[in-house]
Amino acid sequence: MNPTPRIFLMLLGATLVFHTALSYMETNIEDFETVPLPPKKIKKISTNNPIIKIDAKDRDSWTLVNFSSGKTRQVSEDEINNLNQSDWDLGFSRTKIISNGGKTNPSGNTGVINLGLSNFDDVKTAPDSGYIQDHRSLGNLVNKSLAGWYNYRTRTHNI
Incomplete structure (x- = not known):
């Protein structure tokens, strides 16, 4: 058969x-x-520190923040190579964060340190050492202290 x-x-x-x-x-x-998704319940937090609103939704520009003045400034992706011409501390573009130092701006001296989970108001002084500046990895600007600050869900594409 x-x-x-x-x-x-x-x-x-x-x-x-x-x-x-x-x-x-x-x-x-x-x-x-x-x-x-159900809306997240946002707990109102009061602080004595100034609040700076950052709009980092645009993928083609960066929002640069100057913490001493409390001001923000938008720069396009084309202007990213001229960052040494302005005074800023951190830059935000969607989920990417850069600091004003290292490969981003060799003449800048901003470094970042990860203090772990801590209450912002409890931090009274900055550590003396351990700050990390930006470096290049596979063509992208990366700072080990800032990497992994968010969780990404591939199924729902939520951050």
């Missing part, structure tokens, strides 16, 4: 089961993806 029809029917059955499961998963994921 020729086994070809039996193999064909087994493959056809497996294909039907696979496509049925895939179809169910696809509609299930669609339902999951279109359901908006």
Whole structure:
């Protein structure tokens, strides 16, 4: 007896089961993806420190922050090589953060240190050493102290 029809029917059955499961998963994921996340409850925090609002939504520009003056300034991606011409401390563009020192601006002397999980108001003095400046890694500006500051969910693309 020729086994070809039996193999064909087994493959056809497996294909039907696979496509049925895939179809169910696809509609299930669609339902999951279109359901908006519930709004996060934001706890009101009071502080004696000044608050600076930073708009870093644009992927083609950087928002530079000067902490001593409390001012922000937008610069385009084309101006990123002329950062030594202005006074700034940190720069933000979406999830990327740069500091005014190291490879970003060799004449700048801003470094960053990760103090871990700590209450901002409890930090009274800055550490004397351990600051890290920006460096290049695979063509991107990176600062080890600032890397990994967010969690990214690949399923929902939420940060």
